[in-house]
Amino acid sequence: MTGAPTRTVVEPPAEKGNEPTVSMSHALPPAPRVGLRTLSWGAALVVVLLLAALAPANVISDFQFFQLNRVITFAIAIGGLNLLLGWAGTISAGHGALFGIGAYTTAILVADHGVPWPIAALASLVVGLVVGALLGLPALRLGGMNLGLITLAIAMLLPPLLTRLDWLTGGPFGKTTPRVEAPEGLPFSSPQWLFLVNLVVLAVVFWLLANMLRGRMGRALDAAASSRVMAAAHAIPTNRITVAVFAVSAAVAALAGALFHLSTRTSTPDSFTFLLSISLIAGAVVGGSRSFVGAIIGAAFVVFVPESLGEFVEPAAAGQWQQVVYAAALLLVIYFFPRGLAGLVRQARNRLVRRRSIHARPQEAQS
Amino acid sequence: MTELWQQILSGLGSGFIYASLALAICLVFQGTGAVNFAQGVMATASAYVAWTLVTRGMPFWLAFVLALVASFIVGALIERVFIRPVEGSSPLVMLTVTVALLIGLQAVVALIWGDDPQQLESPFGGGSVEVLGARLTAQQLGAAAVVLVTLLLAGAFFRFTTLGLRMRAAAQNPASARLLSIDVGRMLALGWGLAATVGAVAGVIFAPTLGVSPAMMDSSLLLALAAATLGGFESRVGAVVGGLVLGVAANLASRYVPGIGSDLQLVVPFAVIFLVLLLRPQGLFGRASSVRA
Structure with missing residues (x-):
């Protein structure tokens, strides 16, 4: 599944509305460029990582690390959701529930069975994959958007189900696990250590997803999203890839949920309500559903906007104002920046770059 | 036997809520191609309007009519303001907009x-009637009758009036409709208004049983979406029948299937959908269509 050769073969004559990820290959030979970019991003990440993690507690407090951990875990989940929204052209209103299933899997394994947390997190990933495939299979019958209706059902059903199955899930009080400590000898507090772990997972997951989407899979998905019939006529197994992508997306969400639980340490049924699923969709749309940078922007939006609202309105109404802000942000982004904030950033950057470059990019002039 | 009969009848009673919401969802879907997740909360708002008027001393039926009129206007306005800018976009965009409307309106x-549940007095009094051995409250019977009349009126409207036919034409083939000098934009706004009104009938007339609260329509919305899927989004009759079937099925399951109970009642519609779609992917009343690229 290497990206470079397929790209030159499969790429259609540049069409209107093609995404910049596609048009990027016009400027320079793609392969070395992608490698360089990945490397430089990786290097930058490592530097930031070390700087941040070594910062003394008075620069970045443990609470702020805790917040950052929430941002990163949400970003991972939103990245997974982007596979559906941005590439597969379908929607999941139940990613909050899949996130919750991941969190509970880890919580139960660690709390009741003494499984080490990394293995528990991997188990969450597998559970997510299986649940995703099981949901995806019958939903195929319904085609595209109707998948959303089925996923809506698990979003609504999970909290009462978690409350009901108290022998497994601890009922309304949920499950609490001990704090995750850094290995002996490393000078990190628990949130700092988890921050490092989460960042590495984020980088690895996004790198894998981006590679998957750059290759045959991404092409096939783009084709299927623009016309299922045409894609099928070109021997793309549209049904199979939809289920596969849904399963992968669910697995990523469950993994993110597992990491989320490791940070918060307590999972209760009302941590994973329908509003969480909505928040993830809001994050994906606001950030830009075809961008992994967008996933991070969207996650920051989801974590920090409600928080900063809490300072302006009375606490009783904070949840409602949060909903109003989500709604307004969603509508504004849909109307004015259909590619999300990441699209906005990219546009601005392209404008800057174009001034210095002779490689004018005709596609992006149209967007 | 009497108990079973009783359960079926009260299931039909709540089935009428789902049926009318499902019909509203169908109307919107046929017109603008949007699955309107905000349909339930729009009905909730109508119920609140009626409740406010009644607590200010207005007679119930006047408040009922005023709430319907207000819902019609608000529904049409929502189409004009929020849906018009994205008309004809992908279903995903449409869905995001209606989800945004759902969370925004609910808030x-x-x-x-406020969050506290309110009570609305039943306009049919507190009596009860015996129907073939089953006991139904006057409220259950009256509400079902009102919804039934609404559904019949809506059906007649789309079949026998010029305006109704125009709206169907605009929904089915906007380009040809435009050539026949039908103002498609106005028809779509009317469609949303009408859908909001149908939803409002259910919201207001069932408010005495459901209680008036911001979340009063949440589970009904889910069942209505399920009903519309079951009947096929293109079929108005299908949506109504789907709603009634699900109402009965959910009620029977929560009574007779061990381990379901009222909190997990929502399992039922989706189980029914799975079963139906395995056999008839286009829904009970939908037509199988071939697709051309």
Whole structure:
């Protein structure tokens, strides 16, 4: 599944509305460029990582690390959701529930069975994959958007189900696990250590997803999203890839949920309500559903906007104002920046770059 | 036997809520191609309007009519303001907009009227009637009758009036409709208004049983979406029948299937959908269509 050769073969004559990820290959030979970019991003990440993690507690407090951990875990989940929204052209209103299933899997394994947390997190990933495939299979019958209706059902059903199955899930009080400590000898507090772990997972997951989407899979998905019939006529197994992508997306969400639980340490049924699923969709749309940078922007939006609202309105109404802000942000982004904030950033950057470059990019002039 | 009969009848009673919401969802879907997740909360807002008027001393039926009129106007306005800018976009965009409307409207309702559930007095009094051995409250019977009349009126409207036919034409083939000098934009706004009204009938008339609260329509919305899927989104009759079937099925399951109970009642519609779609992917009343690229 290497990206470079397929790209030159499969790429259609540049069409209107093609995404910049596609048009990027016009400027320079793609392969070395992608490698360089990945490397430089990786290097930058490592530097930031070390700087941040070594910062003394008075620069970045443990609470702020805790917040950052929430941002990163949400970003991972939103990245997974982007596979559906941005590439597969379908929607999941139940990613909050899949996130919750991941969190509970880890919580139960660690709390009741003494499984080490990394293995528990991997188990969450597998559970997510299986649940995703099981949901995806019958939903195929319904085609595209109707998948959303089925996923809506698990979003609504999970909290009462978690409350009901108290022998497994601890009922309304949920499950609490001990704090995750850094290995002996490393000078990190628990949130700092988890921050490092989460960042590495984020980088690895996004790198894998981006590679998957750059290759045959991404092409096939783009084709299927623009016309299922045409894609099928070109021997793309549209049904199979939809289920596969849904399963992968669910697995990523469950993994993110597992990491989320490791940070918060307590999972209760009302941590994973329908509003969480909505928040993830809001994050994906606001950030830009075809961008992994967008996933991070969207996650920051989801974590920090409600928080900063809490300072302006009375606490009783904070949840409602949060909903109003989500709604307004969603509508504004849909109307004015259909590619999300990441699209906005990219546009601005392209404008800057174009001034210095002779490689004018005709596609992006149209967007 | 009497108990079974009783359960079926009260299931039909709540089935009428789902049926009318499902019909509203169908109307919107046929017109603008949007699955309107905000349909339930729009009905909730109507119920609150009626409740406010009644607590200010207005007679129920006047408040009922005023709430319907208000819902019609608000529904049409929502189409004009929020849906028009994205008309003809992908279903995903449409869905995002209606989800945004859902969370926004729900919050606005809670901000205006508060979270506490309110009571609305039943216009049919507290009596009860015996139907073939089953006991139904006057409220159950009256509400079902009102919804039934609404559904019949809506059906007649789309079949026998010029306006109704125009709306169907605009929904089915906007380009040809435009050539016949039908103002498609106005028809779509009317469609949303009409859908909001149908939803409002259910919201207001069932408010005495459901209680008036921001979340009163949440589970009904889910069942209505399920009903519309079951009947096929293109079929108005299908949506109504789907709603009634699901109402009965959910009620029977929560009574007779061990381990379901009222909190997990939502399992039922989706189980029914799975079963139906395995056999008839286009829904009970939908038509199988071939697709051309």
